[in-house]
Amino acid sequence: MSSIKLDIVTPERKVYSQEVQMVIARAVTGQLGILPNHAPLLANLEPGLMRVKINESDEEQIAISGGFLEVADNIITVLARTAELPAEIDVSRAQSARRRAEERLQESQDKVDYARAKAALDRAMARLQAVGRK
Amino acid sequence: MANLKDIKRRIKSVKNTQQITRAMKMVAAAKLRRAQTVLLQARPYADKIIEMLARVGEVTDLNQHQLLTDRDGKRILYIVIAADRGLCGSYNAQVNRFASELIKKNPEASVISVGTRVRDYFAKRSYNVIGEYIDVGDNIEYRQAHEIAEAVITYFLNDVVDSVKIVYTHYKNTMSRKNAVIDLLPAVPPEKREGVKVEYIFDPSPTEVLNELLPRYIATTLYRAMLESKASEQGAKMAAMDAATKNAEDMIKKLTIQKNRARQAAITREISEIVGGADALK
Numbered sequence: 001m002s003s004i005k006l007d008i009v010t011p012e013r014k015v016y017s018q019e020v021q022m023v024i025a026r027a028v029t030g031q032l033g034i035l036p037n038h039a040p041l042l043a044n045l046e047p048g049l050m051r052v053k054i055n056e057s058d059e060e061q062i063a064i065s066g067g068f069l070e071v072a073d074n075i076i077t078v079l080a081r082t083a084e085l086p087a088e089i090d091v092s093r094a095q096s097a098r099r100r101a102e103e104r105l106q107e108s109q110d111k112v113d114y115a116r117a118k119a120a121l122d123r124a125m126a127r128l129q130a131v132g133r134k
Numbered sequence: 135m136a137n138l139k140d141i142k143r144r145i146k147s148v149k150n151t152q153q154i155t156r157a158m159k160m161v162a163a164a165k166l167r168r169a170q171t172v173l174l175q176a177r178p179y180a181d182k183i184i185e186m187l188a189r190v191g192e193v194t195d196l197n198q199h200q201l202l203t204d205r206d207g208k209r210i211l212y213i214v215i216a217a218d219r220g221l222c223g224s225y226n227a228q229v230n231r232f233a234s235e236l237i238k239k240n241p242e243a244s245v246i247s248v249g250t251r252v253r254d255y256f257a258k259r260s261y262n263v264i265g266e267y268i269d270v271g272d273n274i275e276y277r278q279a280h281e282i283a284e285a286v287i288t289y290f291l292n293d294v295v296d297s298v299k300i301v302y303t304h305y306k307n308t309m310s311r312k313n314a315v316i317d318l319l320p321a322v323p324p325e326k327r328e329g330v331k332v333e334y335i336f337d338p339s340p341t342e343v344l345n346e347l348l349p350r351y352i353a354t355t356l357y358r359a360m361l362e363s364k365a366s367e368q369g370a371k372m373a374a375m376d377a378a379t380k381n382a383e384d385m386i387k388k389l390t391i392q393k394n395r396a397r398q399a400a401i402t403r404e405i406s407e408i409v410g411g412a413d414a415l416k
Contacts, residue, residue, distance in 0.1 A: 009182060011276035011357055013175040029338050042189060043337035044346050068347065070186060072332065079182055079350075081276070
């Protein structure tokens with residue numbers, strides 16, 4: 001079976017680099033599934049969960065806090081502010097971040113605050129989903 | 135001639151100082167190694183951002199974007215980056231002097247200082263300081279660069295400043311570094327590359343991708359400058375502490391010779407006194 005290479009890079013380091021079979025990411029316009037030999041693509045990513053199918057049985061979930069996804073020459077490059085595998089996620093921190101964001105969403109009046117709180121909530125939710133605790 | 139006891143005391147104190155400088159050199163060496171690693175690890179992201187920007191540039195006119203428009207004004211904002219602490223030779227002084235040389239010619243310039251030493255320098259003099267970031271720490275995080283980048287982007291978009299430049303220290307290797315200044319805003323798009331153009335799908339559109347890409351490109355540029363400065367600082371500190379340790383060594387050598395001379399003089403004097411005494415008895 002053919003495969004596609006997935007590189008996940010954050011400003012601080014390279015987080016992930018492996019041959020995979022399929023990637024499902026949350027793009028701004030909706031869910032985006034990428035299979036091997038995909039056409040060249042540049043997409044904006046929303047904060048959210050990225051699902052990575054490594055083979056028939058193994059699937060990995062990575063929490064991405066927004067960024068870009070590029071496909072070229074059968075290589076997927078994800079540029080993200082942060083990208084965390086379930087093992088690296090601080091659950092209690094994500095939970096308190098989620099609570100804070102929800103409170104701010106209730107209170108916020110202006111658009112900028114709302115957008116920020118929404119983004120923070122998305123990030124927290126992505127982390128919690130990755131560890132399987134919603 | 136200083137007396138023997140005083141010289142001994144001085145040798146001891148110089149040795150103590152030497153121990154401290156030697157330890158500081160070692161610490162700086164370890165931190166330098168870390169800073170170098172971080173610098174290296176930051177490269178793939180930065181390279182990729184530039185590559186993506188070039189891709190978008192192939193399909194849109196980059197100069198249309200607000201963050202890329204050259205307003206040709208004189209209100210330049212300088213982000214000056216140096217250390218929080220001293221004991222690193224002329225590192226801080228060099229950055230500050232280099233920056234003030236640049237700014238001196240322009241009365242409309244403003245400054246954002248990054249690092250306690252930069253803050254102290256510019257706060258004391260009559261510069262228009264509009265932002266301060268102190269206690270940056272030894273482990274610079276992207277978050278810090280992002281925060282500063284957001285602030286300067288706001289200044290730029292609200293027409294408070296016409297352009298933004300970074301003054302930092304370019305890291306070459308352990309022994310050499312260079313003061314440098316780079317343009318941050320208006321952002322300088324990467325040069326168009328020759329070769330086959332690949333047809334890309336943009337989701338949602340080239341403009342939208344560009345809108346997201348540019349702030350990150352700016353933050354990354356700043357992040358890189360901060361990392362380079364940090365590596366330079368540790369390099370400078372290591373060199374300064376190495377020199378201090380060597381100086382202490384020289385001083386100990388000189389003092390030891392003095393000590394031996396003083397001791398010898400005391401012995402000679404004693405002998406001549408005894409001989410003189412014995413002669414007198416004859």
